[in-house]
Amino acid sequence: MSFTFHAPTPRETAESSKGRRGEDMDIDEEFAQIQAKASMKDMAVHVVTPGEVITSDTAFMRGHGTYIEQEKVLSSLAGVVERVNKLISVKPLHTRYTGEIGDVVVGRITEVAQKRWKVDVSARSDAILMLSSVNLPGGVQRRKQESDELQMRNFFMEGDLVVAEVQAFFSDGAYSLHTRSLKYGKLRNGSFISVSPGLVQRCKSHFHSLACGVDVILGLNGYIWVSAHVPQSLDEIDTEQVYSNKNKEDITPVDREAIARVANCIRALAQETMFINDTIISFAYEASLQHKLKDMTKREVMQSIAQEATLAVENMKG
Amino acid sequence: MPSLISPAERDFILKGIECNIRADGRQRPDFREVILETGVVSQTSGSARVRIAGGTDILVSVKAEIGPVQVDPETGDGADKGQIICSVECAPSASQQFEGRGADDLNNELTQMMTRILSNTSATSSSASSAAGINLSKLCIIPGQQCWILYVDALVLDYGGNLMDAIFMGTRAAIFDTRIPKTEVQDLGDGQFEFEVLDDAEDTDIVDGREDMPICITLNKIGARHIVDASPLEELCTEAKLVVAVNRSGELCGLQKGQDGGIEPSLLLEMIQFGKTIGQSLIKQLDAMIKAEADSDLGKRQRGEPIHKLGFFAQ
Numbered sequence: 001m002s003f004t005f006h007a008p009t010p011r012e013t014a015e016s017s018k019g020r021r022g023e024d025m026d027i028d029e030e031f032a033q034i035q036a037k038a039s040m041k042d043m044a045v046h047v048v049t050p051g052e053v054i055t056s057d058t059a060f061m062r063g064h065g066t067y068i069e070q071e072k073v074l075s076s077l078a079g080v081v082e083r084v085n086k087l088i089s090v091k092p093l094h095t096r097y098t099g100e101i102g103d104v105v106v107g108r109i110t111e112v113a114q115k116r117w118k119v120d121v122s123a124r125s126d127a128i129l130m131l132s133s134v135n136l137p138g139g140v141q142r143r144k145q146e147s148d149e150l151q152m153r154n155f156f157m158e159g160d161l162v163v164a165e166v167q168a169f170f171s172d173g174a175y176s177l178h179t180r181s182l183k184y185g186k187l188r189n190g191s192f193i194s195v196s197p198g199l200v201q202r203c204k205s206h207f208h209s210l211a212c213g214v215d216v217i218l219g220l221n222g223y224i225w226v227s228a229h230v231p232q233s234l235d236e237i238d239t240e241q242v243y244s245n246k247n248k249e250d251i252t253p254v255d256r257e258a259i260a261r262v263a264n265c266i267r268a269l270a271q272e273t274m275f276i277n278d279t280i281i282s283f284a285y286e287a288s289l290q291h292k293l294k295d296m297t298k299r300e301v302m303q304s305i306a307q308e309a310t311l312a313v314e315n316m317k318g
Numbered sequence: 319m320p321s322l323i324s325p326a327e328r329d330f331i332l333k334g335i336e337c338n339i340r341a342d343g344r345q346r347p348d349f350r351e352v353i354l355e356t357g358v359v360s361q362t363s364g365s366a367r368v369r370i371a372g373g374t375d376i377l378v379s380v381k382a383e384i385g386p387v388q389v390d391p392e393t394g395d396g397a398d399k400g401q402i403i404c405s406v407e408c409a410p411s412a413s414q415q416f417e418g419r420g421a422d423d424l425n426n427e428l429t430q431m432m433t434r435i436l437s438n439t440s441a442t443s444s445s446a447s448s449a450a451g452i453n454l455s456k457l458c459i460i461p462g463q464q465c466w467i468l469y470v471d472a473l474v475l476d477y478g479g480n481l482m483d484a485i486f487m488g489t490r491a492a493i494f495d496t497r498i499p500k501t502e503v504q505d506l507g508d509g510q511f512e513f514e515v516l517d518d519a520e521d522t523d524i525v526d527g528r529e530d531m532p533i534c535i536t537l538n539k540i541g542a543r544h545i546v547d548a549s550p551l552e553e554l555c556t557e558a559k560l561v562v563a564v565n566r567s568g569e570l571c572g573l574q575k576g577q578d579g580g581i582e583p584s585l586l587l588e589m590i591q592f593g594k595t596i597g598q599s600l601i602k603q604l605d606a607m608i609k610a611e612a613d614s615d616l617g618k619r620q621r622g623e624p625i626h627k628l629g630f631f632a633q
Contacts, residue, residue: 003600004351005607008369008632108322159322188326191341192551245325253337260334260343267342293343297350297371 004298047093048075054088063089097123097197097221099175103166104206106187106219107177109156115149117156119164121221122197125174129156133167133178135185137243155243161187161225163217182242183207187217189247190227193263195270197222201277208278212285213255214262218276226263228255257293261285264293265309268302274310284309321415323554331555332541342372342549347596349547352487354604356495356611358629363468364496367629368488372549373478375412378470378488380496384515385467387458400457400465402450404432406485408474416477427576428472428485435532435563435572436470436489451530451565452493456523459501460511466498468525479549482561486534487604493531494608497522532563532571533601535593539581544589546596560586562593566601570594 048054056072065077066088075081079092099105099121107119110126118126134155136148156162164177164184179185200218208216209229217225228251265284269276287308291301331341338345351371359365362379369375389396406428408421415421436450457466470492472485499522503513538548538556548556557579563572570590575581581589618625 003349003603005603006351006353007607007611008353008355008367008628010628010632108324110322157325160324161327186326187324189330191330192327245329247326247329247333251330251333253339256334256337256339257343260339260341263341264343293339294345294348296343297348299351299371 006299046081047079048081048090049078050076054081054090059086061087063087065090065092095196095198097121099123099166099220101166101168103202103220104163104217105166105175105177105221106161106163106192106217106223106225107221108223109158109160109162112152112156112158115152117152119162119177121175121177121219122194122223123175123221125172127164127166127175127177128170129162129164129177129179133176133180135180135182135242156186160245161192163187163219163225185242186244187225187227188244189230189251190215190225190259191263193224193226193266193270195222195224195266195276196273199270199273199276200224201275203277208281210262210278210282210285212258212262214258216262216266216278216281218278224266224276226259226266228259261288261293261296264288264296264302265305268296268305269309271299271302272306274306279316280309280313283312287312321554323551327551328555331552335540335543335545335552340545340549341551344547346543346545347592349600352484352604353632354487354491354607354611355628355632356491356608357615357625358627362492363498364492364494366488366491366495368484368491369476370478370480370484370547373476374480374484375474375476375478376481376484376488377473377475378485378492379473380489380492381469381471382466382496382498383469384459384464387462387465389462398458398461399454401454401467402437402452402470403467404436404470404472405429406432406472406474408477412474412477416474424481428481431482431534431561431572431574432470432472432485432489434574435486435534450532450571451527453526456526457498459513460503463511464513468493468496477550479553480536480547482534482536483547486532486563487600490528490531490533490601490604491608493525493528494605494612496525496528498525499523529605530565530567532565533597533604534572535562535564535597535600536560537562537589537593539579539585539589542585544585544592560589560593562590562597564594564597564601566598566605568594568598 052075054073054075058071060073062068062073065075065079066073067076073088075090077090077092079090082089082091105121107121107127109117110120111118115131117129119129121127131152132144164179166175167178168176170176200220200222206218210216213229215227215229262285265281265288266276269280269284284305287305288296295301334340353369356366358367359379363382364380367377387397388401407425408416410417459465470489472488474481500516501513502516503511506512535546537544537546537560539558540555556577558581559576561574565571615625
């Protein structure tokens, strides 16, 4: 057993990171930086707290995250002020998930209600999964019966994790989800990570099978599921098994290590506020192989993994 | 702080612990990294901010105030003793569950545990004048009248599992950071005393006996095994929780069992033994860290350099 104690480190400011990058730049970059400096005054980060006056100039218009009181523009959030011409808005430091129709999300069932489940998707209110928007065991075309309504807990119970798609919005802004495809449904054989919703990029696919034998589901709401690889061909899936709570029997220690490694890579990327997609996760995984698994919770190791992964992505783009 | 967990996750975590690979890659006896800074709140007599990588963030402050001594009406005890009063509060910003009255039970549990271990004179000490190793007689100013009261307040700013251990690490660091002003007592005759608090910032007292303060190790029994420094999801899988308080010489200073699962007697002994060893080595390294920071501050003070604390601007 060993313990690691650290003194805190100062936060990296926008300027200090600029200075570091400036060590080996060519003329083009230098020119770009001169240009950037010219507009530095606009770019200076202005952090505000709720109720703080952003400007008392009446010429400005009020955007998201602001309100007007006594002809002054005030912030309604804790965040960074953004200005586009005359429009002032505040971008919050911590965001909740704001979804769009068709988004793949991972959520946790919080409540079983009349003909519906409530699902935590890290949005402003719980999303709703209607009994009529799920596939029931025993054939897709089966009619819903009263008995189904009585045994809803046999399908999804409080605490269960599901992957679903945003189907529609309700009038109060809550999301309506559906799991009417065999790729959606209950999650098993793995572990759950939550990152900031802004970090997951919208991609063509959010279901990935990595080369290391690990499946990753990147929910657009920042909830991520990392699990052991389950071979998936749509014909083979047993519809009775969709709602099972049993993990598969043969998850080996090697699988577990790979899952933990991928999960830690995602945590490392999230900690360094980097976009998360399957490419960068694969690169981060490769970068992590030189470290021991149990060292991956250490801050330095996480930073180096995230940095190496970004470099690899930049190299790939050329 | 999630309050729910699915059966599949529970099974995955349980079997992972069985084969010594936890969800974040740690092994059963591994702690996460701890980030520690003392002297972050200038209005207090001593303070510390402890963070466990992965979420938990705790601010502990110690405030020394002058108050009347508390005498036990039956035994007449306590006339020549100072007091330590503990309180823990979970900020609603730490977790959705702590909003409104949601944190009351947890606050109570943590406060009670701290009070039992830190301010209970009979629980831990060989000599009756100390609580948790701290020499309470030294906190007394005028016997039977005035004494120093140390208010130890812990504020949970973020929740990422293992609150108890972090609170005790923070308390130890904050007590080590605490400086109490010196007092000068004048005897006016006929049992009348008067005292003056010296406001010399250079000439202050430390808390006597602080090295003997215990620290807590929380052991979570999951399946047939036990782990330390549980993450929030692991805490949800915990069947039984055992908090072992231990001081630097490895003496058991307190024991509390939580949650509704049982522990077999043989496993209980093993867990206590394990908590004692791990606690001792934790104290050793924590003290080294606290000392390093105190030494560097002292060096700066002697050289006349400003001491710059990062506080909440830290990463």
